[in-house]
Amino acid sequence: MAKKLAIIASKGTLDGGYPPFILASTAAALGFEVKIFFTFYGLQLLTKELSLKVSPLGNPAMPMPVPVPSIIQIIPGLEWFATWMMKRKLKQKGVASIEQLREICLESDVELIACQMTYDLFDFKPDDMIEGINFGGAATFLEFAGDADVTLYM
Amino acid sequence: MSEYDVELDTSGLNCPLPVLKARKSLSTMETGQRLHLIATDAGAKMDIPAFVKMTGNVLIETSEHDGKLHFVLEKGQA
Secondary structure, eight states: OOOEEEEEEOOOHHHHHHHHHHHHHHHTTTEEEEEEOOOOGGGGGGGGOOOOOOOTTTOOOOOOSSSOOOOHHHHHTTTHOOOOOOOOHHHHOOOOHHHHHHHHHTTTTTTEEEEHHHHHHTOOOOOGTTTTTTEEEEHHHHHTTTTEEEEEEE | OOOSSSSEETOOOOOOOOHHHHHHHHTTSSEEEEEEEEEOOTTHHHHHHHHHHHTTTTTEEEEEEETTTEEEEEOOOO
16 A cells, blocks of 8 residues: 655645655655645645745844844845845756746645645635645645644644 | 567656656567667666565666666566
């Protein structure tokens, strides 16, 4: 019987979007049955036009070319710059884009489940989301996670 | 280098792409056929053996030269 991986994806930032899609696509390649439950900001990862960002604000571990004090990090454009820098670096190092990894997940039958409650909470519309996703709630996730071999909250 | 049927060069690509591309190539191959996988992702050194072990394929050979990792994988029973 195939092993099972259950993931809760709760972050909607560029750096937060990688771990669920990397692990899910790899697990699928290793023969796992995989389901990802997207809740709260994680729902951003299911939108058609991804505009994920990374912010140095409140994230002292993020490497910057020059040290930027927190008070300066609130200036408009800094988040845009940090995101541009991160995307450039990811590309230079041959890391797949989130879009690519998400596509591979769909191709390899990873089930992407949008949390219905937070979808309604944030007033998402069916047209905002990519094709091929399912909807569910806490019980939907727990039914699968209850006999999963690996369960991760991200 | 052992003989092989298919070559896949993932030079420049990073985790998890070498594993994902290896799986894709193997899925188009017949049992017993061999895949020569080239990678520059340092993590592939650990990841490819783990992938092979979990998917019933066989790692025939591993080597490292000119800064690249070379693996020869044999497709196992699907």
